[in-house]
Amino acid sequence: MQVGTGGGGEPAAGLLLVSERAGSSLLRPGICRAQRRCDALLGTPRPGSPVLRIRCDAEGSRWPALDADEGYVLGLGPDGGTLEATEPWGVLHGLERLVQLVYHGGGRLPALRIEDGPRHPWRGLLLDLARHFLGLDALLRTLDAMAALGLNVLHLHLNDDQGFALECPRRPALHRRSGVHGFLSLEASERLVVEAAARGIRVVPELDVPGHAGAIVHAYPELAAGAPPERLPRGFGPSRHALDPTLPETWALLDDLLDDLVALFPDPWLHLGGDEVHPEVYAFDDARRRAWAAERGLTDPHAVQAWFTGELVARAAVRGRRVVGWDEVLHPDAPEALAVQCWRASDTLEAALAAGHDALFSAGWYLDLFYPARLHYAFDPAAGPDALRHTEEAMLDEPSLAPVRAGIEGVWRMAADLRTRPSSRRGRLLGGEACLWGELVTAELLDVRLLGRLPAVAERLWSPPERCDAADFRRRLPGVLAFLEATTPCRPLTGAVPGLLRLGVRVEELAPVQAFLSLLEPLRWYRRLLGPSALDARLAGEGGPARARPRDADSPLVDPADLIPPESLGLLELADALARPEARGARLKAQAARWRRLPDELAEPFERLPALAALAPLAEALPPLADALDRWLDGGSDRPPTVLPSDTSVPEAAETELALVRVLAGTAP
């Protein structure tokens, strides 16, 4: 969904939203919410205020569904207008668009007519509640942001090695033993599903099995395929915790969990994981399990997992549910009804579609990699295999990814065996999902981490393919974040302030500290998550067990690298100004002056706060950069195209880099 440009018309004194089907219980909360947001922008409507008449003939189903009609027609003028849609979901999208137009119109109702609707029916966001529980409040406010961006699927990754984040009434041992760091209670999951539906958003729960099962086998050690953990795992990285598929008790548990998921989540789709099952776990070496496998003709670990998947899909089907799995579920034995979520590389999307599976795209949209929005924006999953692979390759040219290029290629190699498949698409591309894995995410950090890049994925999934001008998107992005900050409970712009204060920054120091941090960006890809030793192993292409990583699920996430957004809006604006030095010379001069003062202004907090002091080398690098900018500006028509040579090295400290250098060197954005 594009945030439109507004303007025109007279300032409106309130806008009254009137539904001509007063009885639609589904729409009432959505209309009330839009009314409140309009009131905050325009004032409360009075007699004589403009009126927007909402027409929607269908009462609609109780829950949003894949392939519902989400289109709408919005006609606006100074006296109000009409919003028409076939189904309530279209009305909800139209209301979001209305609020955006009012916001960007500066209190005026523009005169226009919009026919709009999404390109793909499955436009999702994965949030990971297992590595760090996020809590109902954070999920609810994220629903508001998703609705504003036109996303319609909240995919909840509910369990992993580190936690089981859902109360399952038939198996309370799971949340009681393995949800100690937080879980969705029955009331919370019910509320979440209802509030999501009121925004046209489906909630798709993910039970990740048979791997990533540390939290499950912590509660049920007798179901572990290998050795169960002695305590709830806290470390990150690949584990060998998996369910033993040969035990009837495993299937009794899974039947109970399927029953619970079906009772709690009305959506006809379930995600049942299937990723990263270590092959050695299913290379059975005892007689009983070898006999079990032989009976079923399962000759290798992949066949065992494929059998597991097939069994699970069948058990979901009798409960009226279709299943999505991660792209490791691709196997000649996989039932065609299984949908596949592509995460390792675009090749897996093509392989899934070629094999007749419906598919979701997520490779390229991993928001936990600290990439800037433009990299995610470049991926169009409908563009076909050659274009997608080209986008992937082009991403490697991004200078900030140079240090981890080998690691990125290593992930692609994990799926290399799928590259040989034919490329005709027999299955259906349903859409895709942005994925924010939670190792380095907490509820406090969520808004700043997520919302700066989520609009890129959301627009790609909603808008027509020709809407792909990255420079135009970049110019609109600050307005999108401002809209979210101004009209939803989300805080993409100010969300870091509480964390800076917890770090010990004083109120009067906030302005210089924020000015400084806006020149930095966190290290990209898995450099922060893996840490130096595990990173080196990955880059060297080494497999084997995970090396020591710097953090586990109990580590405090309170460093500046945790708090700053993966992409600095201030640097986007700087890049814009550098492109127009004639128009923005005074502003650039003022910025240079500010950089020069920052080391002095930061002396006190650096002295007091070790976490901030670790960044002092980056602050000390600023005065020469300010000098360089001044000289460049003074160069007039003789100045070179960039302030710094393109090969200028980028200083790093405390898991951040002085991204300002990339902007001055013209290598970003």
Add this chain to the structure above:
Amino acid sequence: MQVGTGGGGEPAAGLLLVSERAGSSLLRPGICRAQRRCDALLGTPRPGSPVLRIRCDAEGSRWPALDADEGYVLGLGPDGGTLEATEPWGVLHGLERLVQLVYHGGGRLPALRIEDGPRHPWRGLLLDLARHFLGLDALLRTLDAMAALGLNVLHLHLNDDQGFALECPRRPALHRRSGVHGFLSLEASERLVVEAAARGIRVVPELDVPGHAGAIVHAYPELAAGAPPERLPRGFGPSRHALDPTLPETWALLDDLLDDLVALFPDPWLHLGGDEVHPEVYAFDDARRRAWAAERGLTDPHAVQAWFTGELVARAAVRGRRVVGWDEVLHPDAPEALAVQCWRASDTLEAALAAGHDALFSAGWYLDLFYPARLHYAFDPAAGPDALRHTEEAMLDEPSLAPVRAGIEGVWRMAADLRTRPSSRRGRLLGGEACLWGELVTAELLDVRLLGRLPAVAERLWSPPERCDAADFRRRLPGVLAFLEATTPCRPLTGAVPGLLRLGVRVEELAPVQAFLSLLEPLRWYRRLLGPSALDARLAGEGGPARARPRDADSPLVDPADLIPPESLGLLELADALARPEARGARLKAQAARWRRLPDELAEPFERLPALAALAPLAEALPPLADALDRWLDGGSDRPPTVLPSDTSVPEAAETELALVRVLAGTAP
């Protein structure tokens, strides 16, 4: 409650809170909340982390009550410590103190032992849900702030002329007809009471009768003493809408409402209003009502209201409830069991206490008057009549109040008849309440409007009388607001940003706009609410019907004067720096440079945004002030005591003043 100084000890890796009475259902949510806040500061506890053992022998009553034991003893050291209290309410206060110590200790557990408890048992905040409904989310986050500040009564002003903000099951016409702008549903009021209790906070509902009854008689026009309103009143200012006490139907309504209030709010206290009943309304001119009054020996309007109050107190008493009323309920016929909330002047407090009533102090603590915190901090209700009156008189010396001095004295005159009463205190001073009347308040504006001054009242009600150093309080205030911003959902520091964005400020303009607005403060007292014509009438001492006011309850509150805090923290810091120019010279020079640049930096938003452009004259006044500051700094030891002469005039525009001038002239703070 004082936010303590921290420091000392080793950095703690998590802190585990352990209650030795695991069964206390009352404490569990409070301990969980404190644990989460500690985790965000220190990380999740691990084996070996410091442990705080919580001891509280009494299970405690289900609801907090006046005169509960709220004291606690907190002992801390690097290995953790103990928190002991007689009742759970003391534990809750101790946990708040603990989180503050952890926050201010920069991740270290200080070694200390604190015996603490409140000075007054009734430490309240009035929020007005009738002029603008605030909504459950805003109320819930305010409970967090109240708990952090040691306040223990949330007084809800539920009805007024402009709205009836509570669902009353026996009389649904009230919220259906007069709660159209928002009301607390049954679920919301239940949730509010439960969440308040989990923070040791009582919820005292106010049904404001017999005056301020516009919303009630809009729903029940047949019960109006005069002419009922044709539609729900939106205008502010004194009205003549009151209940007719002579009708049995009025008492049937009041009986139903008392039953509903008793069912919804467990606290044994009810507030039943009683303020500002216009005497002419009860000067009955028809035979039936004159006979009714004569039968009861009611010879004047005040006697009629006193009879009404007595009847209401009796009907509350049979329901097990004690009653508080505004200080107009003082009357020789008033039952002694009636408690009195003093609002017009300190004289009414003395009159109430002298007459044997228990009393609450609120005069001096009206937070809707846009006063700086120091004025509210000066009032100690226990100090006795002479000291209180002296504080009132001294307030008039505040230069920023000079334009409205006559108006303030006019309010005092309203209660002048009470001044002659003897001054011995027979009743009991229960404590007091900060009052934030809601004409110019919305949920979006609440945090910024309320929280900069609420700590002043909270500390006065909690701390011993000798804790009254205003300069010390001023130095601690930014830290208190930082604590609230960092560890609660409240946003006293960043809460204005969404409103600035709604105003049309762009992301890249936020920094200069905020820097500029931090030099301004809104006009004080009722200058904004009344507007020029009604203000002039008040200052001239004219009575009669209210003159035209600039806003009603439907007006958008989106101007800079709505968004900025009543007191600028930036100016408090500037005043501190001016007192130490030797130490802060570089920072002051940088500030002067910033002021000089601001008119240029603001040129674009001024051109685009009329609401901001109205402040342009104040921005244009900045460069000469920057020059003056530079000259003063350069003057070295010869410089005068203040940058500007103390009689320098203070520019005003768009309901704000350039408060910077007061700081430079040494007349604030």
